[in-house]
Every structure is written in C-alpha cells, then in structure tokens.
Amino acid sequence: MDEKIFELSFEIISFAGNAKSIAFDAISKAKAGEIEKARELLKESKEEVNKAHRCQTSLIQKEACGEKVEMSVVLIHAQDHLMNTMNFQMLAEEIIDLYERIDNK
Numbered sequence: 598m599d600e601k602i603f604e605l606s607f608e609i610i611s612f613a614g615n616a617k618s619i620a621f622d623a624i625s626k627a628k629a630g631e632i633e634k635a636r637e638l639l640k641e642s643k644e645e646v647n648k649a650h651r652c653q654t655s656l657i658q659k660e661a662c663g664e665k666v667e668m669s670v671v672l673i674h675a676q677d678h679l680m681n682t683m684n685f686q687m688l689a690e691e692i693i694d695l696y697e698r699i700d701n702k
Contacts, residue, residue, distance in 0.1 A: 599667055608652045609675035613682040616645035620682070620689040627696035635693045642686055649679050 623638035653676075660666045 602656065602667060602669070603671060605652045605656055606669070606671045606675040609649045610671075610678050612645050612649035612652070613675070613679040616642045616649065617682040617685050619645060620686050624689050624692050627693040630696075630700055632693065632697045632700065635696070639686065639689060639693065642689070646679070646682060646686065649682075653679065 619638050619642040623635040623642060626632075626638060627635035656666055656672075666672075
C-alpha cells in the first residue's frame with residue numbers, strides 16, 4: 598500500500614474519532630443543561646471533520662489526476678469512520694435541540 602494513502606487514511610480515522618468524541622461530549626453538556634457549551638463543542642467537532650475532509654479531498658484529487666488510489670481495509674475503515682461520525686454529528690445536533698426545547702418548557 599502507498600505510504601501516503603496509508604498516512605492519510607489514519608489521519609481521517611484520527612480526525613473523525615476526535616470529532617465523534619467531541620460530539621458525544623456535546624450531547625453530555627446538553628443533557629446537563631449547558632446548551633451553549635454543547636453548541637460550541639459541536640462546532641469544534643465539525644472543525645475536526647473538516648480536517649478529515651481535507652485528507653479525503655487530497656485522495657480524491659490524486660485519483661482525479663490519474664493517480665491510482667489503492668483500496669485497502671484501512672482506507673475503507675477510514676471512510677466508514679468518517680461517514681459514521683458525520684451521521685453522529687447530525688444526530689447530536691438534533692439531540693441538543695431537543696434538550697434545549699425541554700429546558701425551555
């Protein structure tokens with residue numbers, strides 16, 4: 598496997614993992630009634646996902662320029678991890694909204 602692809606794959610995994618962890622913390626803050634802190638954490642989580650996207654984009658650009666991007670279990674895992682994190686962020690945003698709604702009643 599190309600070393601650069603391997604490195605980018607692990608960067609995607611790392612950034613996505615950080616993002617998911619931060620989003621989970623955001624839910625915990627919302628549950629504790631700290632809605633503003635929860636929204637700040639969710640914003641931070643999205644910034645981490647953007648870093649993962651930049652890695653992903655560099656892989657897409659390589660392929661678009663005609664370079665062969667070798668598929669591997671690590672790259673597939675990285676993509677899966679990123680997509681799951683993005684879904685988790687969307688759910689976290691909904692959960693935070695619900696906690697805010699409950700707190701305002």
